[in-house]
Amino acid sequence: MDIELLIQKAMKARENAYTPYSGFQVGAALLTDDGQIFTGCNIESASYTPSNCAERTAFFKAVSEGIREFQAIAIVGGPAGREELEICAPCGVCRQVMMEFCDPKTFEIILAKNPKEYQTFTLKELLPLGFGPKDLER
Ligand code: THU
Numbered sequence: 001m002d003i004e005l006l007i008q009k010a011m012k013a014r015e016n017a018y019t020p021y022s023g024f025q026v027g028a029a030l031l032t033d034d035g036q037i038f039t040g041c042n043i044e045s046a047s048y049t050p051s052n053c054a055e056r057t058a059f060f061k062a063v064s065e066g067i068r069e070f071q072a073i074a075i076v077g078g079p080a081g082r083e084e085l086e087i088c089a090p091c092g093v094c095r096q097v098m099m100e101f102c103d104p105k106t107f108e109i110i111l112a113k114n115p116k117e118y119q120t121f122t123l124k125e126l127l128p129l130g131f132g133p134k135d136l137e138r
Pocket residue numbers: 019022024025026041042043044051052053054055075077088089090091094
């Protein structure tokens with residue numbers, strides 16, 4: 001896995017963030033099992049609740065194209081115009097969407113400040129005891 005490339009793609013996607021209300025811009029790049037990369041940015045709404053996070057944008061783009069197997073996601077976020085980014089962790093709703101499609105033990109979440117500085121977590125680390133599709137099997 002080319003982590004630097006994935007982070008670069010997330011940074012590029014962040015440039016498209018539509019954030020007139022929060023001014024907080026997030027980009028994500030989602031790596032599929034077959035090596036494709038789907039990117040996403042956050043998209044806000046004047047009525048607030050329809051806003052969508054960058055991570056879910058990337059997932060929904062991929063799933064709507066028929067892809068359901070994923071290896072990793074890189075995430076970058078911070079206030080618009082800020083050059084130096086801090087680590088931006090995914091919200092609870094996005095973690096739950098990851099739980100729907102990813103193996104929590106192996107799916108990697110890369111939280112990056114830039115292509116060289118990042119931390120990697122498994123979904124299981126960020127969503128311990130997560131509830132997912134397996135819990136509904138009978
Ligand atoms: N946001 C994301 O897109 N991903 C995250 O991981 C955290 C938060 C967005 C939602 C909203 O548009 C803005 O950042 C401020 O919460």
